[in-house]
Structure formats: structure tokens, C-alpha cells
Amino acid sequence: MNIDSHISNFANKRIFLTGNTGFKGTWLSYVLKNTSTESIGYSIAPTGMGRLGYDPGIVLPTIFGNILDLDKLTRSMQDFSPQIVIHFAAQSLLQKSYNLPRETFEVNVMGTYNVLESALKTNSVEIVLIITSDKVYLPITSNSYLSENSNLGGKDPYSASKVAAEMATEVIKSLKDHRNLGIKIITGRAGNVIGGGDQSESRLLPDIVESLMQGTDIQLRNPTQVRPWQHVLESIFGYLKYINHSYNDTEMPSALNFGPNKVDHLTVENVARMASDFWNFKDSKITFLPTNLPKENKQILLNSELAKKSLGWTPSWDTKNAVKLTLNWWQNYFKLDDKKNVSELYQNDIALFFQ
Numbered sequence: 001m002n003i004d005s006h007i008s009n010f011a012n013k014r015i016f017l018t019g020n021t022g023f024k025g026t027w028l029s030y031v032l033k034n035t036s037t038e039s040i041g042y043s044i045a046p047t048g049m050g051r052l053g054y055d056p057g058i059v060l061p062t063i064f065g066n067i068l069d070l071d072k073l074t075r076s077m078q079d080f081s082p083q084i085v086i087h088f089a090a091q092s093l094l095q096k097s098y099n100l101p102r103e104t105f106e107v108n109v110m111g112t113y114n115v116l117e118s119a120l121k122t123n124s125v126e127i128v129l130i131i132t133s134d135k136v137y138l139p140i141t142s143n144s145y146l147s148e149n150s151n152l153g154g155k156d157p158y159s160a161s162k163v164a165a166e167m168a169t170e171v172i173k174s175l176k177d178h179r180n181l182g183i184k185i186i187t188g189r190a191g192n193v194i195g196g197g198d199q200s201e202s203r204l205l206p207d208i209v210e211s212l213m214q215g216t217d218i219q220l221r222n223p224t225q226v227r228p229w230q231h232v233l234e235s236i237f238g239y240l241k242y243i244n245h246s247y248n249d250t251e252m253p254s255a256l257n258f259g260p261n262k263v264d265h266l267t268v269e270n271v272a273r274m275a276s277d278f279w280n281f282k283d284s285k286i287t288f289l290p291t292n293l294p295k296e297n298k299q300i301l302l303n304s305e306l307a308k309k310s311l312g313w314t315p316s317w318d319t320k321n322a323v324k325l326t327l328n329w330w331q332n333y334f335k336l337d338d339k340k341n342v343s344e345l346y347q348n349d350i351a352l353f354f355q
Helices: 023-033 070-080 094-099 101-120 157-178 204-212 232-248 266-281 305-311 319-335 338-355
Strands: 014-017 036-041 062-063 084-087 127-131 186-188 192-193 218-220 226-231 256-260 265-267 286-288
Touching: 014 023, 014 070, 023 232, 023 338, 036 070, 036 319, 062 157, 062 226, 070 101, 084 101, 084 232, 094 101, 094 157, 101 127, 101 157, 101 186, 101 319, 127 157, 157 186, 186 232, 192 204, 192 232, 192 319, 204 218, 204 319, 226 232, 226 319, 232 256, 232 305, 232 338, 265 266, 266 286, 266 319, 319 338
Parallel strands: 014 036, 014 084, 036 062, 084 127, 127 186, 186 256, 192 226, 218 286
Antiparallel strands: 226 265
């Protein structure tokens, strides 16, 4: 597994990763462990089961702290002196944002601002990658695909907070340019990522796995919603290529979408039926659950042509394969005698992806 060949321009750099104990952060931590980079995480401590036996201090050295603590964040970044900052830490759940709108805005907006301010105060930093979401785009009713020049806009606290984070990022960029600071700031927007190890509430695949394990009906709140489904490693690979190309290409776009091919924009019901078929558990039926939760966008169609053109990036796995790999991950996890051996499950999928 030679991941370094894909990150040749920063293979020996130091990386500061926020949110490394989250779902995406965990996967990126394992990817970085296979490179010659020196990386450190900054994250709140995982609670309960944490990341299924994943000890952030084993995979990456980790500073446990909150991105809202500007002083600690800045000291930690300056002490490590990274060349690259990757910002994952966020309140990333849309439905949770309705219950905790203030926390969502504080973490996603002020947290992002704090990361950028810390980076500007750290002399070693060369590139900052801010991760937002495909939910930053203003919902549209047509079947048009959303590209990087589509209008931004949020109709819920989560989406609005991510839009506000991007607006704050643009302001920081203008201040940076005004002060002639040599830091490149770029933004990555991914689709609906899936993969093993996700324990987040109100996410489709974790809910489906729980139903399949218990032999209960798979209940879908929004079966007809269309989303850009992709394995988490697709977006992570895109982020790494984005950083790599940004070192040499002065014309690199300041924001890029990373989503699946057009045929893999599928309904929630499509994905649920794929999962049920792969699990081959005939007692689980798919039912539709009436809900009083606020409605989400009917469909999100993500155009990733600019990333393909700028980076030579392209999706490796279709949604069917991504769902199958996710379910295989969970089935293998439940077979582990010692859950601390969970790292081999991450490494197996990473080796398969980068083979």
C-alpha cells in the first residue's frame, strides 16, 4: 500500500488534524498512519464506546481539547508547528442541529474561525483544508446538479452554520491576502459518506445495521430522498489529492466538490434495499415511518466534474460496492473476539482502496 505516491508534494510534512476521533477523522487517521507524514490530532475525547475500540492516542498522538478553546487550540498548533491543517471537527448532524442550534453555530462557525485564526498565528502553516458539506448549497427544485459556482444557502441550522463557516473562511482569506500571509486556504465539500465504524445518530447505514442485527424492521423516515452516496475513503482520497495539487498549482480552485458518479445519486430506499439484500436477513422488512421531524431537501445532486478536471480524481467504488463494504465491515466487527482489534478492519479496507 503506497499512499505516499498520491501525496508526493507533502509526504514528509507535518499535519494537524482537528476532529480525528470522529467518523471521517478516524478513517483519515488510519490513512495517515500509512504515510511518511508526521500527524497529530486535536479533538474532544470520545465517549462511551468511543470509536469502537479506536484509541486516538495509538493511531495518532492526540491532544484532547475543544476547538472553541482558542488559546489551547493556538498553543497546540504552534507547539506542533504543522505545515498542513485539516479541519474536520464539527457538529455534523442535521437533525441534532434543530435541537441544539446554538451549539451547532458555535462549533461550526466560531470553531472554524478559531482554527483559521490559530493557523494564521502559526508561522509554519502552508495550507489549511476546511471540510464543510454538500448541504451548503441552496436547495433547488429542478434536476440540476450542484457545482462549485451554485448559490450557497441553508434552510436548517446545520446547513446554515456550514454556509456561515464558508463565509467566515472567505473573510479570513481576504484578510490574509491583505496582510500578505503565505497560507493557502481551500474548502472541500463531500456527499453522503458511508463506511464502517459510523455510530452517529439518525444516519441511514448505522440505523440499518442496528435493525439488521436485531432482526427488526428497517424504518425509513424519508425513503424518496435522493443523495450522493459514497464510501468515506473516496472523499478522503479527494482531500489528500486536493492538498497535494495545491502545493504546485497556483490556479487550483478554492473549493471543490467530491461526490459519486451521476448513477450513484440514489434514494434512501434504494440504499436500504441494497443493504438488506447484502445482509441476506429475510426477517427484516423495510417500512416507512411517519415523522414530525422537519423536512430535509428532497434531493441533492452533486457535480464533481471540477475535481475530476483539476485533480484527476475520480470515484473508485460505486454505491453498491460502498454499501457492501460497509456491511462487511460491521459483520466482521461483530465477529471480533477482542474489539481492540478493530484497527485491522480499517486497514483492510484502506489496503483494498489503495491497492
